[in-house]
Amino acid sequence: MTLIRNARLIDPASGRDALGDLRFQDGLIEAVGGTLTAQDDEAVIDLEGAVLAPALIDLRCQTNPRSSGRAGLAATAQAAAAGGVGTIVVAPDPDLSTPESFAPIDNAALTSPVRILPAGLLVDEAGEMGEIGLMLRAGAALLGDGGRPIPDTRLARRALSYAATFEAWSSLRAEDPDLARGTCAHEGDLAMRLGLSARPGGAERMAIDRAAALAELTGARLLLDRITTAEGLTALQTARAKGLEIAATAPITHFIFNEVDTAS
Amino acid sequence: MSRTGFAYDFPHSSLLSVGDLNPLDVSMIFERAAIHFEANRNKDARERTLDGLAMVNLFFENSTRTLASFEMAAKRLGADVINFSAGSASISKGESLADTALNLNAMNPDIMVVRHNAAGAASYFARVTGAAVINGGDGAHEHPTQALLDAFTLTRHWGDIGGKRICIIGDILHSRVARSNISLLNLLNAEVRLCGPATLLPADADRWGVTVYHDLDEAVEGCDAVMALRMQKERMSGGLIPSDREFAALYGLTHARLERASPDCLVTHPGPMNRGVEIDGALADDPDRAVIMEQAEAGVAIRMAILELLTGRAANQRYQDGVEDGA
Numbered sequence: 001m002t003l004i005r006n007a008r009l010i011d012p013a014s015g016r017d018a019l020g021d022l023r024f025q026d027g028l029i030e031a032v033g034g035t036l037t038a039q040d041d042e043a044v045i046d047l048e049g050a051v052l053a054p055a056l057i058d059l060r061c062q063t064n065p066r067s068s069g070r071a072g073l074a075a076t077a078q079a080a081a082a083g084g085v086g087t088i089v090v091a092p093d094p095d096l097s098t099p100e101s102f103a104p105i106d107n108a109a110l111t112s113p114v115r116i117l118p119a120g121l122l123v124d125e126a127g128e129m130g131e132i133g134l135m136l137r138a139g140a141a142l143l144g145d146g147g148r149p150i151p152d153t154r155l156a157r158r159a160l161s162y163a164a165t166f167e168a169w170s171s172l173r174a175e176d177p178d179l180a181r182g183t184c185a186h187e188g189d190l191a192m193r194l195g196l197s198a199r200p201g202g203a204e205r206m207a208i209d210r211a212a213a214l215a216e217l218t219g220a221r222l223l224l225d226r227i228t229t230a231e232g233l234t235a236l237q238t239a240r241a242k243g244l245e246i247a248a249t250a251p252i253t254h255f256i257f258n259e260v261d262t263a264s
Numbered sequence: 265m266s267r268t269g270f271a272y273d274f275p276h277s278s279l280l281s282v283g284d285l286n287p288l289d290v291s292m293i294f295e296r297a298a299i300h301f302e303a304n305r306n307k308d309a310r311e312r313t314l315d316g317l318a319m320v321n322l323f324f325e326n327s328t329r330t331l332a333s334f335e336m337a338a339k340r341l342g343a344d345v346i347n348f349s350a351g352s353a354s355i356s357k358g359e360s361l362a363d364t365a366l367n368l369n370a371m372n373p374d375i376m377v378v379r380h381n382a383a384g385a386a387s388y389f390a391r392v393t394g395a396a397v398i399n400g401g402d403g404a405h406e407h408p409t410q411a412l413l414d415a416f417t418l419t420r421h422w423g424d425i426g427g428k429r430i431c432i433i434g435d436i437l438h439s440r441v442a443r444s445n446i447s448l449l450n451l452l453n454a455e456v457r458l459c460g461p462a463t464l465l466p467a468d469a470d471r472w473g474v475t476v477y478h479d480l481d482e483a484v485e486g487c488d489a490v491m492a493l494r495m496q497k498e499r500m501s502g503g504l505i506p507s508d509r510e511f512a513a514l515y516g517l518t519h520a521r522l523e524r525a526s527p528d529c530l531v532t533h534p535g536p537m538n539r540g541v542e543i544d545g546a547l548a549d550d551p552d553r554a555v556i557m558e559q560a561e562a563g564v565a566i567r568m569a570i571l572e573l574l575t576g577r578a579a580n581q582r583y584q585d586g587v588e589d590g591a
Contacts, residue, residue: 131506132510133506133513134506158503162461162504162505162506164462165461165462
C-alpha cells in the first residue's frame with residue numbers, strides 16, 4: 001500500500017478539486033479524500049500541494065509509428081509517461097488505412113509504459129474510403145482525415161456516413177483548404193503589417209459549418225481537430241446547440257500564444 | 265343462412281409495380297405459377313395459351329437470366345418472341361426512348377417487357393403503347409417479377425409468407441429487387457429487416473415498413489430467410505464501401521454468420537452472384553440452405569403465370585369464393 005499526502009486532487013469526471021490524501025494498492029485506489037492515517041510499513045509520499053489527477057489522454061499524437069528515432073513511438077511513449085499522459089492515440093496518417101497497417105502500433109504497445117491506440121484514416125490519398133470497419137475491429141480508437149480536409153464533399157459524406165454505421169468518432173481538420181493554402185498566420189492587422197500570408201478565421205468557421213452539416217446528414221460523431229479562432233468557436237457552439245455530437249480540440253500553443261507573439 | 269358469393273377478375277393488363285397488386289392478385293399469380301412449376305419439369309412442357317400473341321423483350325440494360333426467363337416463359341406458352349437488348353441497333357444508335365416506343369408500338373406487339381436504367385421507363389411504355397407492359401427492371405426503382413418469384417420460392421417451402429422474418433442484406437440503395445421485395449413481403453405480412461452499412465441503405469428506409477440494422481449478427485437473429493443482393497458496382501459512382509474484403513468480413517453471408525438465424529433459414533440471391541463478397545461460395549452451393557437455382561426455375565413459372573393473367577388467358581382469370589345458398 002502507498003499513501004499520497006497533501007495532494008491537490010483533481011478529477012474532472014466527479015468535479016473534485018481539493019487538497020487531500022489518497023491511498024492505492026496494486027494499481028487501484030483504495031481510499032481518497034480528507035486526511036488518511038499512515039499504516040504500518042506503508043510508503044508515504046508527500047506531494048506538498050502538487051496536482052494528482054487521472055492520467056491524461058492525448059487524442060491526437062503526431063508520431064511516426066514506423067520510425068525508431070525521436071519521432072518514433074517508443075520515444076513518444078516515454079515522453080507521454082513523463083508528462084502524465086496515460087493514453088496516446090496515434091493520429092491517422094496516409095499509411096494507416098488498413099488493419100494491417102496497425103502492426104507497428106500494436107507491437108510498440110506491447111512494451112510501452114502508456115496505452116497506445118491507433119486511429120484509422122477515413123479516406124486514403126487515392127480518394128478511396130479506408131477500411132473503416134476492419135480498422136475499428138482491429139482496435140482503432142477513432143477515425144480521421146489525417147489533418148488534410150477531404151475536399152470532395154460527397155466523399156466526405158459517404159465516409160462519415162459509413163463511420164456512423166459503427167457509431168465511431170471521426171476527427172476532421174477544421175480548415176477550408178483553399179483559404180488556408182500557403183498561409184502561416186492568423187489574418188489580422190499584425191499579420192498584414194508583417195507582410196505574412198494569412199488565413200482568415202472564416203476559413204475555420206466555414207469548415208466547421210460544413211462539418212456540422214455533414215454530421216446532421218450522416219449522424220456522424222465529430223471531433224474537430226485543433227480549432228484556433230473565435231469564429232471557429234462560435235460555429236462550434238452553434239453546432240453543439242443543435243444537439244449534434246461535435247467536440248473539438250485546441251492546440252496548447254494557442255492557449256499561450258497568439259499572432260502578436262510572432263512579432264517578438 | 266345465405267352467404268353472398270364473391271367474384272374477382274384479375275384486373276391488371278400491365279405489371280409495373282408491386283404496389284399495384286393486392287394479396288388476391290398475388291395468390292392468383294402463385295396459383296398458376298405452382299401449376300407451371302410442376303409442368304415445366306416434364307419433357308414436353310409446351311402449351312398453347314398465348315398462341316398468336318407477339319412479345320417484345322426490350323432490354324436497354326444487359327441481362328442474361330431475366331431475358332432468358334421471359335423468353336422461355338413466353339415460348340413455353342406458345343407466344344412469338346422478339347428480343348432487343350443493349351447491343352441492338354436502335355438502342356445503340358441513340359434513338360430517343362419515345363421514338364423507340366412509338367415505332368415498336370406501331371408493330372402492334374401484344375406484350376412488351378421493358379428493362380431500362382431509368383426509373384419509370386416501363387410506366388412510360390405502358391402509357392404510350394397499347395401493349396401489356398411488364399416492368400423487367402427500371403433503374404433502382406422496381407423489379408416486380410423478381411420479387412414475385414422470390415416470394416413464390418419461399419411459399420413453396422413455407423406454404424405462407426405471413427409472420428415469417430426475412431432480412432434483406434447488402435446494397436439496398438441501388439437495388440430494385442429490394443424495393444419490390446420490401447413492398448411484396450409487407451403486402452404478404454412478413455416481418456422485413458434490412459441490413460447494410462449506412463452508405464448502402466436508402467435515407468429514411470425505416471419509414472418503409474422495415475427495421476433497419478447495421479450489424480449482421482443482430483439482423484439475422486431468428487430469421488426464416490435472408491436475401492443476399494448483388495453489389496451493383498456499375499451503379500456506384502465514388503466509393504460507398506472501402507473494399508470487397510471489408511464488405512465480405514462485415515456483411516458477407518456464410519454458414520457461420522447464419523448461426524443466429526432460424527435453424528432452417530433459407531438463403532436467396534437474385535444473381536448474378538459475387539461469390540466471396542456478398543455470399544460465400546459454400547453457402548450458395550448448400551442445397552439445404554440456398555434456393556438460388558430454385559429461384560431461377562420459379563422465375564419461368566411466375567412469368568408464365570403473369571403473361572397469362574395480363575393477357576386475360578389464364579385458367580384462373582376469375583377468383584370465386586362462396587356460393588349463393590339457394591335454401
